[in-house]
Amino acid sequence: MTQQGRFITLEGGEGVGKSTNLSFVRDYLHSRGIRVTTTREPGGTPVAERIRALLLANDEQEPLDDLAELLLIFAGRAQHLARVIRPALARGEWVVSDRFTDATFAYQGSARGIAPERIAMLEQFVQQGLAPDLTLWLDMPVSYAADRLAARGGERDRFERERGDFFERVRQGYRARAEQAPERMVAVDASQSLEQVQRDIAQRLDQQLASWN
Numbered sequence: 001m002t003q004q005g006r007f008i009t010l011e012g013g014e015g016v017g018k019s020t021n022l023s024f025v026r027d028y029l030h031s032r033g034i035r036v037t038t039t040r041e042p043g044g045t046p047v048a049e050r051i052r053a054l055l056l057a058n059d060e061q062e063p064l065d066d067l068a069e070l071l072l073i074f075a076g077r078a079q080h081l082a083r084v085i086r087p088a089l090a091r092g093e094w095v096v097s098d099r100f101t102d103a104t105f106a107y108q109g110s111a112r113g114i115a116p117e118r119i120a121m122l123e124q125f126v127q128q129g130l131a132p133d134l135t136l137w138l139d140m141p142v143s144y145a146a147d148r149l150a151a152r153g154g155e156r157d158r159f160e161r162e163r164g165d166f167f168e169r170v171r172q173g174y175r176a177r178a179e180q181a182p183e184r185m186v187a188v189d190a191s192q193s194l195e196q197v198q199r200d201i202a203q204r205l206d207q208q209l210a211s212w213n
């Protein structure tokens with residue numbers, strides 16, 4: 001029987017370097033002989049990417065209701081789980097996702113103000129016990145991340161247009177999640193040099209691989 005793969009997620013606010021570090025994690029696991037599927041949320045399948053577009057669009061005519069936003073996120077997640085995450089894990093591949101449900105607790109819960117119990121209900125309904133085995137939370141002060149985002153330029157999506165205090169609440173939300181599940185979710189100081197961030201990630205992955213073997 002094929003052994004079930006592991007599920008790793010990367011989390012963090014805007015501009016903390018998730019994409020660069022996602023590639024790093026993928027390459028690192030490859031170098032250890034592990035087959036990896038990389039993906040992202042919102043999105044990860046064609047249908048879920050259409051839901052992502054709805055979530056990120058700046059629609060001046062009709063603001064998206066907070067509850068509708070939450071349900072769209074879980075609708076995309078259900079599709080993503082069914083079409084990508086569960087099949088890959090069942091094939092024995094490891095899945096590395098740029099964001100997952102911790103983001104929902106941080107953004108829709110802590111930042112938008114939806115009660116965490118309601119989110120936990122949907123989490124249970126949609127995921128039925130499936131949760132990440134390891135989450136790397138790339139953490140940095142909101143002001144650093146805002147500078148990086150500004151330097152990147154381009155048009156801002158619906159979330160990136162939020163104000164600084166929104167991102168402070170996102171950060172607090174992630175911190176609370178990490179405190180609740182310290183074995184699974186580890187903070188990585190993303191304000192360090194990229195080399196140091198990646199050394200920290202590699203060290204954590206090594207520890208985790210050793211404990212899983």
Ligand code: TMP
Nearest residue numbers: 041042073099100103104107108159160
């Ligand atoms: P990205 O910046 O990682 O591409 O994600 C797009 C946005 O989606 C980001 O601003 C955070 C937001 N988001 C939520 O609000 N809740 C969620 O559950 C997820 C996965 C993302």
